[in-house]
Amino acid sequence: MKKIEDIRKTLGYSGIPINGCHYLDEHFRSQLNKRCLVYQGQDLNYEDFMKEVGAWIKTLESQGLKKGDRIIVIMPLRLELYQLMCAIFYLGLVVVSVDSTMPKEKLKQALVDANAQAIISVKELLKWTPFLPALWKMKRFTFDQSCLFSTQLTKIKEDPTLEFKQVPLQSDAPVLISFTSGSTGRPKAANRSLDIFLSQKIVSEYFWLHKDDEVDMPFFPTLVLQNLGLGITTIFPDMDFRKIREFEPERVVKQMNQYGVTRFSATPMIIKKLAKYISENEIKIPSLRSIIIGGAEITTKDASIVLNAFKSASSQVEIHIIYGSTEVEPISFTPIDEYINNDGVGLRLGQVIDVLDVEIKEVDNAFDFNQDVQWGEICLSGPHVIKEYIDNHPANKTTKHRDENGTLWHLTGDVGYLKDNKIYLLGRLKDCLKIDEKLIPTFHLENELAKVDGISRVAFVQVDTKVLCLVEGQESSKDAVGEFIAKWNLGNVEIRFGEVPVDTRHFSRVNRNEIRSFL
Incomplete structure (x- = not known):
């Protein structure tokens, strides 16, 4: 370490x-x-x-x-x-x-x-x-x-x-x-x-190394401060951040070639839109060397589409998935091909950053995935873990814990497991389904179901005993959805087709609170 x-x-x-x-x-x-x-x-x-x-x-x-x-x-x-x-x-x-x-x-x-x-x-x-x-x-x-x-x-x-x-x-x-x-x-x-x-600045720099001639286009506006601390060039994307969903990929791709952008970072929504434009128009961006995807989970199916699009645009490009949060940024960093070629349970997010200690806190009544997976809440300790929320916020009592050695741990609220020193993400603890008194995380279910042809996004949400499977895609896939639910013994699940609502910040993370209002 x-x-x-x-x-x-x-x-x-x-x-x-x-x-x-x-x-x-x-x-x-x-x-x-x-x-x-x-x-x-x-x-x-x-x-x-x-x-x-x-x-x-x-x-x-x-x-x-x-x-x-x-x-x-x-x-x-x-x-x-x-x-x-x-x-x-x-x-x-x-x-x-x-x-x-x-x-x-x-x-x-x-x-x-x-x-x-x-x-x-x-x-x-x-x-x-x-x-x-x-x-x-x-x-x-x-x-x-x-x-x-x-x-x-x-x-x-x-x-x-x-x-x-x-x-x-x-x-x-x-x-x-x-x-x-x-x-x-x-x-x-x-x-x-x-x-x-x-x-946080030092750890981010170490795991996303830059060159002296780096030209970065961050779609996360806060990363401009990081670039200033690196002494590199920033090209601000030509878009209105008040209307992120309406951004025009052709404008920022034009900038990338105009200024010789060598790297950028973006949310799944933005990267998918860029990939679609680049593929449909056979765009080349020869200067591009590195891409980071973060801010929310991306399905392995969408990650494959992104990889193919940008490898066609630039043969030298390397793409990584980053996992982090406001409280611990970054947590892990993994090549996109390892993320995609994962036959295990959950989203494979790679090796935990070297300066962090990780513990998996046992969860009562955890569902057994039958793959030697002992999952629980992900807890982190290290030099770039935020110690507190200001002014004695109640969240300090629920998310911060000191062990018998005085070490401060942050309880992330995410659930997952460690295997071969790699971290796998299963979802949010508060969003787990409770089926037959067992807790089942949602990310693995949603990612696997999104692999079905005609389905682009899935969300499982529970209110009391009612479970809704909201599917964004073609209704012709309803039988496949039903078979999947039966295979996992999820019981009486309502299947509904429609747009899956997302957060209003990155437009990439499922807005489960809004979906709960549907029940």
Whole structure:
């Protein structure tokens, strides 16, 4: 098992990081003329980009913000968002990221629970300040629109400069707090302290090695920050992230060839749409070397389609599936052909990242797959595992556990097993079916049934004793679905055909809560 310090040395880093921008600062000053980021027609080298970061550092300093202050950032994706976030990190402030797609009531709860000293947002939110008491105590900033109850940042912006330094932090000081809505209860906010924030960066870099000439197109907007910390070039995909499902693959494929994109990362929805376009139009992308698929599970059938499409587009391309979460990112990393050529139970997600310890917590009344599979809840411990949700959130009691040696474990809520030092994912514990008093995970069932001709996606959902099998595909496959259910002795299952709803963030993960409303 490797230590995080060994990985840092392998990557050529020395010294103890003192700030969230430690690696960005180490890279950019020696390559000011290198292309940094292309965004909606703006083509900036590192000097241009970082001078604007310097301007925002001076601007935020002038407003009396001090080290440790929490700053809520709710802004549309734009170039200045990344510059502002870098400025916040440099100042030793804490970025509080709130998922803007969460329901309004949960958004209001997050504003309260953030306990922030300032907010940078849009007029559409801040105009409601009189009706949102949580905002009254905060310094309020809009970016480029005037608002009665806020200060407009563009009106007070300082001049561009490279004259700035990192504000030093303790290793356990918060750097990034990420709110997600969750399925029930109050939103929870994962606390990335400095050591965890940078350890996630280091581990990700180590297992997705880059070259000096790398040109990355991340379809996960947060990975722009990772690229800045690597000192590589980012080409922002030509799409509206507010309307992800409507993106036009021909536009981003054109960008890939225009800028010589060498790698990208995307969700299953995006990668499938790109693969379809590339196959139908026999597109070549000769510069492409590496692809990562993540954010949600992908069926092995769809993974095969993706592999064939991109191998045709670029003979040198390597494709990997990544498994991770907000709390532990990444967890494992596997070549797509190993993922596809899996004759075992569940989704084969490869070897667990070397710096992590893994335990499988036994589940009562677990279904026996009759393949030497002892499955249970996946529990993780390591240097890039988030230690807590902020401010004593109840989730700390259910997802964090210290053993008799004082080691902190994160209970992922995912179920799976280890075999030959590889991790296999079976589903979510809370989504397991209960059939004849036995718990049966869903991912294996759904993946196997999706292999049937004419079926593209399947979801099994249970409410009380009622089980629904929602099938997205041709109704002519109903007999095959029935035979599959009988083979697994799932009992009286309602089979229904229709579109399987997905999450509103990545449009790739099955929205089981919505399906439960069908029952």
